[in-house]
Amino acid sequence: MGKEDNNRFGPVHKGEGEPLSETRRKTGRVIAYRIFSVSVSLCICLIWFYRVTVPVETDENRTGLDRSIWLVMLIAEIWFGLYWVVTQSSRWNPVWRFTFSDRLSRRYGNNLPRLDVFVCTADPVIEPPLLVVNTVLSVTALDYPPEKLAVYLSDDGGSELTFYALTEAAEFAKTWVPFCKRFKVEPTSPAAYLSSKGNGLFDPAAEEVVELYREMAARIETASRLGRVPEEARLKYGDGFSQWDADATRRNHGTILQILVDGREEDTIAIPTLVYLSREKRPQHHHNFKAGAMNALLRVSSKITCGKIILNLDCDMYANNSNSARDALCILLDEKEGKEIAFVQFPQWFDNVTRNDLYGSLMRVGVNVEFLGLDGNGGPLYIGTGCFHRRDVICGRKYGEEEEESDKIQEMIEPEMIKDLASCTYEENTQWGKEMGVKYGCPVEDVITGLAIQCRGWKSAFLNPNKKAFLGVAPTNLHQMLVQQRRWSEGDFQILLSEYSPVWYGRGKISLGLILGYCCYCLWAPSSVPVLIYSVLTSLCLFKGIPLFPKVSSWWFIPFGYVTVAANAYSLAEFLWCEGTFRGWWNEQRMWLYRRTSSFLFGFKDTIMKLVGVSESAFVITAKVAEEEAAERYKDEAMEFGVESPMFLLLGTLAMLNLFCMAAAVMRLASGDGGDLKTMGFQFVITGILVVINWPLYEGMLLRKDKGKMPMNVTVKSVVLAVSACTCLAFV
């Protein structure tokens, strides 16, 4: 390592005035949107006005019950209106960022800052070791000087199988990394590279590498299946394996730290440093889930390679674009704006999503619209994976404070001494998890950490290159999706109520637009209540023959009609711009409803329970593999139920309730009461749409025979509940 190398990274060729990155705005489009947005806002006000003044036409025979129902509708409509205003913040001022990594290469050559990549895994069963090492291998082959790159795998599963897989990967990397560089292989995850090639022909060099990969994959999979590490590996990597005590379990074991490839040993190496870490776990110490793992990694890596830049990846997010690190540096090293940017977030994108994205996993609009808007207001949220941080900022440095000078490799410290940094007790009486590192105590540790960074004066940036930087595994069944969304909605709502609330804590520290931007997500959980009430009331009142909306022939119908049609037409257009399909949009509308009436409602309940001290929040890890038949159904875009869950019971009951109400109203129509259509036309439309959108649920409850159908138990309970609700109501 030469002396200059130890200096802070600085341009090799100075004086080229061209910026490394650029932000652009599209003024015309934004103005058109603002006009549209104002028109919708006006109609929302008209709707409120209608509710408050209660036009005479429907006022004749009102009972006390009718009046209270109208009051509830008014409250819900006020909520929807205000929430709509909040969401406008993310569409008011979008920016697009572009990077010029060729300029970066010209200016800096290989004189780039050290980059430490943190990959987190937590369970060798639902996060199979082969998947994890593919992610690791994909980043080792990033287009980055190997002597400046280090990959750390944090294993909260404390699994010998995962460690074994990593030792195999360390061997294979010696072939894989040079191969990728020589042939400019993309994507650099061997599994993804193989499947992108299909059965196509490779040249002989590729054949050989692929064969090696297949052999390695087979060994790892066999070991995982048998739950046993091969003896040869145990002997060869005795240093590592001997760190597992005989009685070690995943919740109870000492720190295991093994440097498998050590970039400090030689001046130039062909492959990046590779480190395995499983922090100490003891039953009496809370481990703080992923946040705890990240902080242990921050400390341990600071004594090994101490990269100035940190990339955080979940174990399923492989690098799909080997230029991403350089793209991120174009932002962070940009002479003009780079200094104020703390982190660069890439979108969470997935490679296992089917054409019409049945569960709305991609959040197309979130990625292609809302995050650009957040960026325009000060920067996107930190969403936990695919994010490049500055080490000293995530460790607590405020904006404006002196940056630490060193980007040099650490003096050699014995691994035994470093291990202490990952012990359970290390953080006692320190600021870790509070003012330092990733914050503890929140199910979305990433979002609250990003918010705190922005409140210390930093901005962040969102980069979404055409060639997606990282690709992960999206949940492949409804239950997993709902559980994940429940955790997110709970976490975001907790942030709103916490001392770091964007509203109270953020005021004056971040822009109003960004406060509102955070609120869009923080209000997910409470927004479940008005959606639930509104949809249930509309159907039940249709059942009872109580009109809730103006007659279709009345002038007052215009604002209702306009808001409904305009908002949906716009949302469809937005979805299609984001390269979605019509059915994809329809699926997303369904998920919009399901997330609100199950995940968010439970997230709301969980938060309240936690507030009153009844329960603790947990982190339910999302499975990354599906059983074979289920995987087939996922490919066919058939909605997967299969398990008994209170969330399904709720969805099932609501769906049945809608169906019964609709059926009763249609029967009344058929028996000659045509007046209903005039007074309750809009209610017919809303309930009708709810019924149509629930089709996969009815199918799953009543028609399907496969294993993915709704469990009988849930179906029966839902029907009973819905029938009893209707019966009670009929007699009120």
Ligand SMILES: O=c1ccn([C@@H]2O[C@H](COP(=O)(O)OP(=O)(O)O[C@H]3O[C@H](CO)[C@@H](O)[C@H](O)[C@H]3O)[C@@H](O)[C@H]2O)c(=O)[nH]1
């Ligand atoms: O105790 C734990 C629990 C989880 N993880 C890791 O955290 C990552 C995310 O977990 P996952 O189950 O995949 O959750 P997702 O909902 O997909 O994750 C998103 O949301 C989380 C917050 O809810 C963030 O932490 C993630 O980065 C973000 O990708 C995975 O790599 C896990 O291995 C740990 O390291 N330790």
Ligand SMILES: [Mn+2]
């Ligand atoms: Mn995940």
